[in-house]
Amino acid sequence: MGIEFYLFLLINGLSQGMVLFIVASGLSLVFGVLRVINFAHGSLYMIGAFLAFSLSTLLPAGSIFSFLLLMLLVPLAVALLGLGLEIPLFRRIYGKxxxxxLLLTYALLLILDDACRLIWGGDIRNVARPDLLAGSIKFFDMFLPTYNVFILVVGPLIAVGLWFLLYRTRAGNLIRAAVSHPEMVGALGVNVSRVMTATFMLGCWLAGLGGVLMSALANIDLGIGMEKIIECFAVVVIGGLGSIGGALLGSLILGVGVAFIQLPLSRAAIVFPYFAMALILIIRPWGLFGKPER
Amino acid sequence: MDKLQQVNKNWIFGAATVALLFILPFVLARFGTTGEFWIWVTTEMIIMALFATSLNLILGFGGMVSFGHAAFFGVGAYTVALLMKKAGVSLILALIAAPCVAGLTAAIIGWFCVRLIGLYFAILTLAFGQLLYMIAFQWYTFTGGDDGIHGIPKPDFLGPTNYYLLCLVVFIACFLVMRMIVNSSFGLSIRLTRENLDRAKFIGINVRRYQLINFIMAGFFAGIAGGLFAELNRFAQTEFLHWSRSGDAIFACLVGGMYSFVGPAIGSSVLIFLHIVLQQIHQSLVEIWAIILGFILLGMVLFAPEGLVGLYGKITRKLKT
Structure with a gap:
């Protein structure tokens, strides 16, 4: 096993980490603004993955445009679902x-997961990669799966996009202001609840996008929602709740960590996220990038 | 005077309920296999009521949301399973060992967890709970992995009725002890930490130590419930440790009313009963049980956060005025 093997592991870990980042950044963003930890976030991600599967059976297989269409439509659909959840439910519990x-979002998790089971059943599924992304790329002397490389491009793009949105646009200013001083923002004549709804939808959009990307990276089944929400918890705990940079760091630590630990100790890999989460919570409960709660 | 009457009423009501519960299996035993099934169901209700009440020590009275309480339930179950199956220990000794091991586990986990408050506490308990779940899942030689441990021996004298009575006696004893704890000065201090953490610190309560002791006691009683449940099913499996089981106990507290002492026991019995009734009506209703449960929860969170006990209180007050 030469260096290629380790590079392959690294690429694999990083691409898993990138998908995790996209989902976890949504959770973190929603927590930052709404102060609600959304247990159902993993279910939204799962819905995204299954929607991508269903839609992909309708579209011509193998075409890159079909896949791009999935990446466009599915996250939007999940964001709309988020809108449908935020207005009647989440709005009632802010500040409670x-x-x-936690119980409200846990109830949603139960409902959404079971709805997925009724709609899509318990089979293991996946979305075929488009021809353009199905092969592998020659990198020096090694062949790397194109799709993983594609995710490694999309992930940082999303990260930069989020950073730009939050720190370089008026919408981002409003979101950040709503995090720290919601009353003041309201007093300045901004419709704060609309900002919150928009943020929640953005979080759901990210969950949906993560689902689409995952559906062609690995197999999907009814367990992925639960699995992902716990990983997301681990990520936001490691990085710090509400911090996008922390979510990126936490996701990469988890993705790469799991990929490499899997090699000598396949059993320990499953325990790793919990272990990392517990460790961080004990030594630095507010996370690597977060701030202590007042 | 009014208060005194209320207290007396509660005792009379409680004694009547207990008497009914003691008579129940003998009535049910007359109905053949259906009766036996219902004895099994009521036994499960009693055990789960104990589990939910133990959680409420930290949840309702301590204000600490734990998503890892199933860990102690599972540890209790596995203790009984391992001791009886592999070491050949008698049921009574195993049932004494179960809460002790669970309490010890709670002491270790709690020592870390009480350092955090609010959401972080919830997530850390979830992490530790799942850590235990994963260990049980992976440690095949010791815990049997996802097969669990089957065929826990059953003492000869223990028919369904006798086991029901054993569980009932244990439950009543635990219930009274927990009630004493909640009403003691310790229990009042714990309630103060729920209401106002800073004030509790100001008046000199060692909050962390109180919360840790409370956490250990909750784990201890959960261990008893787990041990009883393992013997009832005659197996222990990883699902006992899973966080969805912690979720079940939290629902029981919410549905029954977590600010009252009897609430969680009522809530858990109601939920189990509902599940069985749905099963009897039509099998397909059980398949969407999670959805039904989800909607019940949504309704409770939004409209009746004080649970059935709270609703009952509201209705009686309205009737009086």
């Missing part, structure tokens, strides 16, 4: 006890 918020 943590317990009630």
């Amino acid at each position: 006890e943590h317990l009630l918020q």
Whole structure:
């Protein structure tokens, strides 16, 4: 096993980490603004993945345009679903006890996961990669799967896009202002609840996008929602709740960590996210990039 | 005077309920296999009521949301399973060992967890709970992995009725002890930490130590419930440790009413009963159980966060005025 093998592992870990980042950044963003940890975030991601599967059976297979269309439509659909959840449900619980918020989103998780089971059943599925992304790329002397490289391009693009949105646009200013001083923003004549709804939809959009990307990276089944939400918790805990940069760092640590630990200790790899999460919570509960809660 | 009457009423009501519960299996035993099935169901209700009440020590009274309480339930179950199956220990000794091991586990996990409050506490308990779940899942030689441990021996004298009575006696004992804890000065201090953490610190309560002790006690009683449940099913499996089981206990507290002492026991019984009733009506209803449960929860969170006990209180007050 030469260096190629390790590079292959690295690419694999990084691409898993990138998908994780896209989903976890949504969770983190929503928490940052709404102060609600959304247990159902993983379910939205799963819905995204299954929607991508269903839609891909309708579109011509193998074409890159079909896949781009999936990447366009599915996250939008998930964001709309988010709109349908935010207005009647989430709005009622902002600022209430943590317990009630957690329970509400947990109830949603139960409903959405079971709805997925009723609609798509328990089979293992995946989306065929478009021809253009199906092969491998020659990189020096090694062949790397094109799709993983594609994700390694999309992930940073999303990260930069989010950064740009949050720190270089008026919408981003409003979101950040709503995080720190919601009353003041409201007093300045901004419709804060609309900002919150938009942020929630953005979070759902990210979950949907992660689902689409995952559907062609690995097999999808009914367990991926639960699995991903716990990984997301681990990521936001490691990086710091509400911090996008922290989410990126946390995702890459987890993705690469799992990929490399899997090699000598395949059993320990499953435990790794929990272990990393517990460790960080004990030594630095607010995460690597977060701030202590007042 | 009014208060005293209320207290007396509660005792009378409680004693009547207990008497009914003692008579119940003998009535059910007359109905053949259906009766036996219902004895099994009520036994499960009693055990789960104990589990939910133990969670409520930290959830309702301590204000600490734990998503890892199933860990102690599972540890109790596995203790009984391993001791009885592999070491050949008697049921009574195994049932005594179960809460001790669970309490010890709670002491270790709790030592870390009480350092955090609010959401972080919830997530850390979830992480530790899942860590235990994964260990049980992977450690095939010791815990049997995802097969679990089957065929826990059953003592000869223990028919369904006797086991029901054993569970009932254990439940009542635990229930009274927990009630004593909640009403003691310790329990009042714990309630203060829920209401106002800073004030509790100001008046000199060692909040972390109190919360840790509370956490250990909750784990201890959850261990008893787990041990009883393992013997009832005569197996222990990883699903006992899974966080969805912690979720079940939290629902029981929410549905019954987490600010009252009897609420969680009522909530868990109602939920189990509902599940069985749906099963009897039509099998397809059980397949969408998670959806039904989800909608019940949504309704409770949005419209009746104080649970059935809270609703009952509201209705009686309205009737009086």
